[in-house]
Amino acid sequence: MTDNTIDWSEDRGVVTLTIADPGQSVNTMNAAFAASFDVALARLAAIGDALTGVVITSGKKTFFAGGDLRDLLEVDADNAAQFTAFLESIKRQLRTLETLGVPVVAAINGSALGGGLELALACHHRIALDDPHIRIGLPEVTLGLLPGAGGVVRTVRLLGLDTALDRVLLPGTAYRPADALQLGLIDDIATDTAALRAAARAWILAHRDARQCWDDGDAVPGGRADDPSVATTLPTRAATLRARHHGAPMPAAAAILSAAVESTVVDVETALAVETRYFVQLATGQIAKNIIQGTFFDRQTVRSGASRPRGFMPPHRADSVAVLGAGMMGAGIALSAALAGITVKLKDVDCPRAERGKAYAARVLAKRVAAGKHSQAEADAILERICATDDVADLAGCDLVIEAVFEDPELKGQVFREVLDAVAPDALLASNTSTLPITGLARSVDRPADFIGLHFFSPVERMDLVEIVVGEQTSEATLAKAFDIVLQLGKTPIVVGDGRGFFTSRVILARLLEAAAMLGEGIAPASIEQASLQAGYPVGTLALLDELTLTLPHKIYGQFRDEARTTDAQFVEHPGDAVLATMIEDANRPGRSAGAGFYDYADGRRVRLWAGLNERFGPGRPGHDLSELIDRLLIAEALETARCLESGLLRSTADANVGSLLGIGFPLWTGGAAQFIAGYPGGLAAFGARSRQLAEEFGPRFTPPASLVSWPTEPVGVN
Ligand code: NAI
Numbered sequence: 001m002t003d004n005t006i007d008w009s010e011d012r013g014v015v016t017l018t019i020a021d022p023g024q025s026v027n028t029m030n031a032a033f034a035a036s037f038d039v040a041l042a043r044l045a046a047i048g049d050a051l052t053g054v055v056i057t058s059g060k061k062t063f064f065a066g067g068d069l070r071d072l073l074e075v076d077a078d079n080a081a082q083f084t085a086f087l088e089s090i091k092r093q094l095r096t097l098e099t100l101g102v103p104v105v106a107a108i109n110g111s112a113l114g115g116g117l118e119l120a121l122a123c124h125h126r127i128a129l130d131d132p133h134i135r136i137g138l139p140e141v142t143l144g145l146l147p148g149a150g151g152v153v154r155t156v157r158l159l160g161l162d163t164a165l166d167r168v169l170l171p172g173t174a175y176r177p178a179d180a181l182q183l184g185l186i187d188d189i190a191t192d193t194a195a196l197r198a199a200a201r202a203w204i205l206a207h208r209d210a211r212q213c214w215d216d217g218d219a220v221p222g223g224r225a226d227d228p229s230v231a232t233t234l235p236t237r238a239a240t241l242r243a244r245h246h247g248a249p250m251p252a253a254a255a256i257l258s259a260a261v262e263s264t265v266v267d268v269e270t271a272l273a274v275e276t277r278y279f280v281q282l283a284t285g286q287i288a289k290n291i292i293q294g295t296f297f298d299r300q301t302v303r304s305g306a307s308r309p310r311g312f313m314p315p316h317r318a319d320s321v322a323v324l325g326a327g328m329m330g331a332g333i334a335l336s337a338a339l340a341g342i343t344v345k346l347k348d349v350d351c352p353r354a355e356r357g358k359a360y361a362a363r364v365l366a367k368r369v370a371a372g373k374h375s376q377a378e379a380d381a382i383l384e385r386i387c388a389t390d391d392v393a394d395l396a397g398c399d400l401v402i403e404a405v406f407e408d409p410e411l412k413g414q415v416f417r418e419v420l421d422a423v424a425p426d427a428l429l430a431s432n433t434s435t436l437p438i439t440g441l442a443r444s445v446d447r448p449a450d451f452i453g454l455h456f457f458s459p460v461e462r463m464d465l466v467e468i469v470v471g472e473q474t475s476e477a478t479l480a481k482a483f484d485i486v487l488q489l490g491k492t493p494i495v496v497g498d499g500r501g502f503f504t505s506r507v508i509l510a511r512l513l514e515a516a517a518m519l520g521e522g523i524a525p526a527s528i529e530q531a532s533l534q535a536g537y538p539v540g541t542l543a544l545l546d547e548l549t550l551t552l553p554h555k556i557y558g559q560f561r562d563e564a565r566t567t568d569a570q571f572v573e574h575p576g577d578a579v580l581a582t583m584i585e586d587a588n589r590p591g592r593s594a595g596a597g598f599y600d601y602a603d604g605r606r607v608r609l610w611a612g613l614n615e616r617f618g619p620g621r622p623g624h625d626l627s628e629l630i631d632r633l634l635i636a637e638a639l640e641t642a643r644c645l646e647s648g649l650l651r652s653t654a655d656a657n658v659g660s661l662l663g664i665g666f667p668l669w670t671g672g673a674a675q676f677i678a679g680y681p682g683g684l685a686a687f688g689a690r691s692r693q694l695a696e697e698f699g700p701r702f703t704p705p706a707s708l709v710s711w712p713t714e715p716v717g718v719n
Contacts, residue, residue, distance in 0.1 A: 006036040007059060008043070013052030014201055015044060016107075020059025027064045029090055029115045029149065030071070037093050044100060053204030054100065055197070056123060057107040066115025067148070069292050075283045084280050090149055091272050094122035103210035105200040108186065109193060111135045113174055117185070118147055121154040124210040125203050126186040128177040129196055135174035136185055142172045143296065144252045144288035144669070148279030152259045153271040157214040159184055160222030161230065161260060169256045170241070214268050224264040234261060246533035249669045255282055290671030290679045294661055298654035298672065299492065305483065307495035307651045312480035317488055318342055322398040322423055324415045325405035326357025326388065329432055332460025333402055335361040338385040339461065340489045345395050346388050347419075354388035361386055364461055398423045400485060402454060404432040412436070413444030420445060428481050430454040434505060435556055438471035438498045448473040452482045455502060457663055465662035468495045469502050494659040497649035500560055503656070504663040506644065507673060509560075510636040510701075512553045513576030515541035517698075518632070519617050520579040523624055525598060525609045531629035536667025541633065543606065545580075546597035550590045554580040572700055582616060632698070634676060635691055637666060639704060641673035646707040653678070677708070684708065 005027065007018040017040055019027045027033065044051060058064060075083045097104055106112075106120035108128035117138055120126045128134060138147045138155065146152055147169070155164040167173070167183055180186045188203075190196035213219075223230040241253055255278040263271035282288050320343040323334045327348075334346045334357060348354040365379040374382070387394065395401075401423055405415050412431060429451045431441050442448035453469025466486045470479055479495065486493035496503040518528050519542070529540030537544075545553065557577050564571045583597070584590045589610065591597040600607045641660065644650040650659075657672025670676035680687035688704050695702035 003032050004036045004039070005033045006040050008040065011201075013050060014055060014204055015047070015051065015053075016055040016057060016197075018057050018059045019064060025060070026062050027058060027060055027116075028068045029064075029066060030068050031086075034086070034090060034093070037090075041093060041096050041100075045096075051100075051102050052208070053103040053105065053201075054097075055105050055107050055200045055204070056119065057196075057200075058110050060110060062110040062116065063106075063108050063112040064116030064119050066113065066118070069143070069296055072145070072283055073289055073292060073297075075280075077284055080280055080284050083283065084276060087148055087276050087279065088273075091276070094119065094150055095269075095272075098122045098124065098212050099215065103204045103207045105203055107196050107200045108134070108136065108177075109196060111174075113137055113139055114147065114151075115149050118149040118151040118154070120186075121158070122150060124207070124212060125188070125200075127188040127190055127196055127199050127203070128180065128186050129193065130177055130189045130191055132176065134177050136177060136180040137172065137174040138168055139172040139174055141170060141252045141256060142291075144285075144291040145282050146252060146256045146259060146275070146279055148275060148283070150272055150275070152256060152275045153263045153268065154214075155185075156260050156263055157212075157218075157220055157268070160220060161225065161264060162222055165237075165257065165260055169260060170253055218267065220264045225261045226265050230264075247530075248534055248536035248667060249287060251285060251287055252282055255279075286679045286681070287669050290675050291668060292671075293679075294657040294671030294675050295668070298657045298675075301652070301654040302494060302658045303487065303492060307493075307655055308483040309476040309480050312477055315487075316481040316484040318400040318428070318485050320345065320398045321400040321402060322347060322395040322419060322427075323357075324401065324403040324419065326354045327404065327406075328458060329456060329460060330402075330404035331357035331360035332458065333404060333432065333456055334358070334386050335364055335382075335461045336456075336489050336491070338382045342385070342400075342488070344386045345398060346386055347392070347395065348388075348390060351388065351390045354390055358383070358386050358388040392419055392422050395419050395422045399427050400430070401427055402430045402432060404456075407433060407435065409436050409441060409444075412441055416441075416445050426450070428452065428478060428485065430482065432456055435501065435559070437500070438469045439473065442471045442473055449475040450478050452478050453498070453502070454482060454486070455504075457504075463662070464492050465504075465659060466491045466493050467502050467504055467659065467663065468493050469498055470495060471498050492658060492662060494655040494663075495651055496644075496655070496659075497647075499644075499647065499649045500563055501556055503641075503644050503650055503659055505556060507637050507640045507660060507666075508664040509553055509556055510640040511537075511541060511633050512545055512548075513557065513574045513580075514632050514636040515545065516576030516579040517574065518629060519598075519613065520575050522618050523629070524618075525613050527624070527626065527629060529609075531626050532633060534626060535630040535633050536669050537633070538665045542598040542609070546591040546599055546606070548591065549593055550580045550584050550597060554584060570700070574701060575699075579617065587612065587616065631690060632694060632702075634667070634670070635687075635694060635702065637664075638673050638676045638687075639691060639702065642677060642708055643705050645674065646705045 003022050005021040007020055009016045021027045104123040106123040106126045108120055111134050112120050113135055117136055138151045140147045155168050177189050181189055190199050241257060259275045259278040262274050321337050322345045323330050324347050326346050334344045337344050346354055346357050362383055365383055368374050369376055369379045403412055403415055405411055429445055431453055438453040442451035445451055452474045455467035455469055457463035457465055468482050483493050515528050519525055525542055529542055532541040589596040592601055595601050598610060600610050641656050650656050653674040656674035660666035660673035666673050677687050688708055691702050691704040
């Protein structure tokens, strides 16, 4: 017996089915729902002529959440047939619902994302509560999937191929009710629950012979894919999609396009079967599993505090923060804190500089007001929280200090000493240093146990990740506090040790140097950029080097070299660094900020790859293939991640995945740098073998660490 998940009530011929899974906080398309839905549908059919209509609504905060992602991770080739049968049974139920012969209305009283909207699409009319927290859409593509419960078929038949693909299925946008209404995803909006109920009943009484448009002639708005006017656009559509993804793996988008197009040239039943086939292909594939693991489960693990020390409850909250340094990072940190409701004292050496930092916040807020994200009054209140100052006395009582002055250990020590007497005696002391060891910086204060690294990413108000760096003397209580503060800021904290470059800088350095090394081998720079994009990185690696400025990785690598030489007798120089040195010292092209790097720039805009690269580093090494370049970039970063896990610098694979996805643009399809190894085609042995092959050809930097033999195929955490 499964628990009933659907409550039944009847009022003068109109039956309301209220979905409320007693076993979970949200309604999902699980076995209990399927069983309850079967019972409800049979009972509806048995009423016969006395049935006037049906309202579907939810007894939970959200309307309906869709498929259970845990179930999806378990789907593989062995149980695909069973999974397909389950999906088909749900689809049959939804078809039964929409062909009952009476009007069915979805009264959407909470978010309807994914399966929730698919259920609503199988109703004849959709009315949503006008609540700013409600979201409506089909976000499956963002998890490497497609809407497999009729979402592709029904949106295409409802809105036409272009709108369904470009506004709903391919972007996966979660719309507010008013926007969903404008788009045609829903039909009406109600101001409150009573109005929602009344509107649903009124619609039923006024539309006794309601039918789905696809059961009424089956025309597709805008035309079927075999209409000549549509058919001629399809090759461009496919090419545009490929171009948008730069050739990186994107099975979900490709499957959505195919399923949508094919669905238009067959009847509804066949279309639903086509959709199922594509869905099962994606669900049994590795890429959807990677993305679900990295972006959903690992993110949940990280945010739920797997790397936060136990205890130290209740969670800490900061009231007022002293941000030292109002430059690029300080200004962004100040804005993020103000957005989270924290009072900010933004201090710089003089008032004009401090005000410049606050002006940055004002500019970003103005843009947000223009985009409708805040009202003017909200933006004013947020800005009001930031006080720009050059006076230490203004920092009195702050319970958090975040330092973001120049990257100079002496200066950083000095600014902490300056403010210690003014701020609260137990204020958390944090540095946003990107490269300096936290343990060393902590020595400049008299309470190093309260000192920690909070490494933000630029632009701070848009980047979700914060790397929390634990120094040798940082206490567990301080780590717990810092973790809570990062969550309070609305960001995602990963916890890392105090090794050189921490986690993210160290891993990205491996990719930057690898790309530079390729250039040194004479590989065409355009091929390196193409390999980067085809691997799934957001920008070419040489372009990224220019953005960061070549001197930065060159300097960090120098620090690694100095450190390694004292401990590692076998130290082998990375050939990429010599290329950076040539670019900086001989060619005087350190990057975009100087107007010249691997690329030429005009008015700050990237124009083309520098023609001199060929002369300096060419002629091209013949016979290289792009897949080898792709492997080198990805594997270089994955191996560095494995070393971070082996050394304990990282505490969990979840931190590794979330950090690499959010912080350094590791390709989404991999699920993160650790999941890339766990999900490598052919398994760990194949990953190890490929690494060793690369090591033979390119050097010991590709030798896999010993721990890879026992690498976890399941996620590992600390607690
Ligand atoms: P920036 O040069 O834009 O700003 C530094 C600010 O500190 C300047 O406004 C300067 O006037 C101020 N300052 C200098 N001495 C001061 C003092 N005694 N008291 C108060 N303010 C003082 O530098 P940016 O880029 O904001 O970097 C700041 C820190 O953040 C550095 O440690 C950097 O390594 C780190 N970081 C930078 C990232 C980036 O993408 N730029 C990313 C993550 C960390």
